Amino acid sequence: MTAPRTQIARAEVLCRERGVRLTDQRRRVLEILCAAGRPVGAYEIMDAMREGPRVVAPPTVYRALEFLLEQGLIHKIESLHAFVGCDHPEHPHSSEFLICLECGGVAELKDDAVERSLASVTRESGFLPRRRVVEVMGICARCARKEACRRKEEAERSPGPVD
Amino acid sequence: MTAPRTQIARAEVLCRERGVRLTDQRRRVLEILCAAGRPVGAYEIMDAMREGPRVVAPPTVYRALEFLLEQGLIHKIESLHAFVGCDHPEHPHSSEFLICLECGGVAELKDDAVERSLASVTRESGFLPRRRVVEVMGICARCARKEACRRKEEAERSPGPVD
DNA sequence: GGTCGGCACGTTATAAGATATCATGGCGTC
């Protein structure tokens, strides 16, 4: 994962290069997303922005999110109605996400095999792809380990019926 | 695509086998989804149900949808906030969808390559997958053909500037 | 310098999607 500061700096550069404006509101939304390092809903972003100088309304947040999505600086996680900062915004892309049901963490993949297989199956059916949504819900490695430990300890303490 | 009638009949059998009840409300929702042959939102389903004997409220629809999802008789399309009947409900599964931005049509895939590549990349990172969401937005073959024809005719009528 | 147009943002209201909570009623068990 990239440090939030770095992400903002990179975004500044990219926007300048592209001749688009990373305004205060837009930067603020991006900062909140990058600092969180996890998916954040639009209204949660709004609440976070209220901490700042002025109160904002939903359209303000959604407009900033729309801009950041267009510029490929963030992604939307459809299955969570939430947004995350992108780790590799240089070339806007669709991406794959692993979403932990336990801790809520999200990992952004960039897997050629998945992309290739999707590309080939769409091509076969004459379908022209524009945007991919690939989200896998499950248990992340860390939570799986934790769970395994918990179970083991429990078993040692009371070696009763095992399920 | 399977005929709506067949789909309902199959659902009846499956539910009986599994010892769960495909009640009137649940069957009605499934019928609406199968008859539509495209993604339908919960509130649209609700409106369709109002045509029938009694008025229903959102929880009724959502409860029916929850049941049908659990039984693998329908799928939810996350990026559309909508639901579709499943073409192969015998073995509940995650599936891949091709969604046309032009006509709104949805095709349910069942592609081993996509599944395998996803499985391998998750396994590598120690992630335990539970549910997959794979939705590709784009232009379906039919709409692409139509669009191509339209362009060609236009070009023949006025062979002006070509883009 | 004035005016015009585009863009970002503010403000209010509302649409669209989803759930919490409690009540009712059928139906099989004991």
Place this chain on the structure above:
DNA sequence: GACGCCATGATATCTTATAACGTGCCGACC
């Protein structure tokens, strides 16, 4: 006939997202 389970009814509320219209800044152009 009392009890418990399950599906549904009914009401309210919550969350997510957008529509519509107004204001102010800023650079382009005359």
